[in-house]
Amino acid sequence: MQNLDWSQLPFGYLKTDYNIRCYYRDGKWGELEVSSSEYINLHISATALHYGQQAFEGMKAYRGKDNKIRLFRWEENFKRMQRSADGILMQPITKELFKDAITKAVLINERFVPPHGTGAALYLRPLLIGSGPQIGVKPAEEYLFMVFTTPVGPYFKEGFTPIKIAVVRDSDRAAPLGTGSIKVGGNYASSLTGAKKAHDEGYGAPMYLDSIHKKYIDEIGAANFFGIKNNTYITPKSPSILPSITNMSIMQLAEDLGLKVERRPIDIEELETFEEVGACGTAAIISPIGEIYDIDKDKKYNFCKDGKAGLISTQIYEKLVAIQYGDETDPHNWVEIIK
Numbered sequence: 112m113q114n115l116d117w118s119q120l121p122f123g124y125l126k127t128d129y130n131i132r133c134y135y136r137d138g139k140w141g142e143l144e145v146s147s148s149e150y151i152n153l154h155i156s157a158t159a160l161h162y163g164q165q166a167f168e169g170m171k172a173y174r175g176k177d178n179k180i181r182l183f184r185w186e187e188n189f190k191r192m193q194r195s196a197d198g199i200l201m202q203p204i205t206k207e208l209f210k211d212a213i214t215k216a217v218l219i220n221e222r223f224v225p226p227h228g229t230g231a232a233l234y235l236r237p238l239l240i241g242s243g244p245q246i247g248v249k250p251a252e253e254y255l256f257m258v259f260t261t262p263v264g265p266y267f268k269e270g271f272t273p274i275k276i277a278v279v280r281d282s283d284r285a286a287p288l289g290t291g292s293i294k295v296g297g298n299y300a301s302s303l304t305g306a307k308k309a310h311d312e313g314y315g316a317p318m319y320l321d322s323i324h325k326k327y328i329d330e331i332g333a334a335n336f337f338g339i340k341n342n343t344y345i346t347p348k349s350p351s352i353l354p355s356i357t358n359m360s361i362m363q364l365a366e367d368l369g370l371k372v373e374r375r376p377i378d379i380e381e382l383e384t385f386e387e388v389g390a391c392g393t394a395a396i397i398s399p400i401g402e403i404y405d406i407d408k409d410k411k412y413n414f415c416k417d418g419k420a421g422l423i424s425t426q427i428y429e430k431l432v433a434i435q436y437g438d439e440t441d442p443h444n445w446v447e448i449i450k
């Protein structure tokens with residue numbers, strides 16, 4: 112195994128040995144190719160560069176105590192990538208291609224799958240781009256599907272500690288009938304000014320509100336929002352939210368724990384009634400939230416008054432991570448051992 116300080120790794124890019132590529136040309140997908148180069152050769156007029164034909168996924172491979180390597184709900188990542196491709200008229204990939212590519216990407220970089228117990232994992236980044244040239248605004252005729260990997264450390268190096276969020280009202284990441292519900296790079300481009308504003312104010316991430324009423328909670332940076340009160344787990348229902356696979360899993364675990372689960376619009380003013388709030392996504396799994404500052408209204412909402420994450424959030428977080436690493440039984444068959 113590679114010698115790295117696994118538990119101190121950042122959530123960042125670190126070169127591994129190989130990546131996987133596959134081209135769609137002349138109406139069909141070719142063979143998987145293994146490359147040791149971190150660079151791609153791209154036509155200067157590729158639609159990915161000009162018209163944003165680009166979609167990606169983010170997932171992790173986990174090493175268990177038994178040294179086996181596990182993928183978590185990869186079929187959901189595949190389905191979401193299909194939806195993303197359909198949403199911006201890219202050539203969808205097949206399920207076999209997706210599975211072969213992610214599996215191969217993990218196995219040929221096996222020495223970078225972090226040891227169990229370090230809190231680290233091998234992050235996988237499947238990426239689909241329009242590689243064919245166009246100047247008129249049209250979908251490309253050629254596509255490139257890639258998977259690269261990078262080991263990432265535990266998100267919370269100092270423990271499961273609450274983060275601070277700022278509400279931004281002067282920019283939107285997505286519109287209701289736009290591309291917010293698919294995982295495309297354009298949503299990230301449009302989220303950068305909001306994120307910068309939050310950071311400039313000294314906050315960890317922005318909270319976006321619905322772009323029509325500026326009233327209902329949409330997303331927290333690139334993560335879904337949830338709140339817990341009266342034994343109920345509540346997460347926003349909105350057409351501009353990216354359906355998080357982590358959130359989908361948490362909803363199930365909350366139900367397993369005997370909580371009621373609601374998906375509905377959440378008025379920002381409802382924030383003061385929640386006992387626990389948090390953000391969720393593959394990178395951090397759950398980020399408990401300690402403070403939400405509505406900049407323009409100069410209003411603060413405080414949670415975790417003792418500086419610690421709430422009980423239910425902690426319980427769900429620990430359960431989900433234990434399933435992912437194979438430390439606990441997997442009652443919903445979410446995990447697949449690939450080696």
Ligand SMILES: *Cc1c(COP(=O)(O)O)cnc(C)c1O
Pocket residue numbers: 169294298330332333334335353354355356357358391392393394
């Ligand atoms: C990827 C992503 C998430 C989290 O989804 P997971 O499947 O849980 O990783 C949430 N919001 C946005 C905008 C995203 O792009």
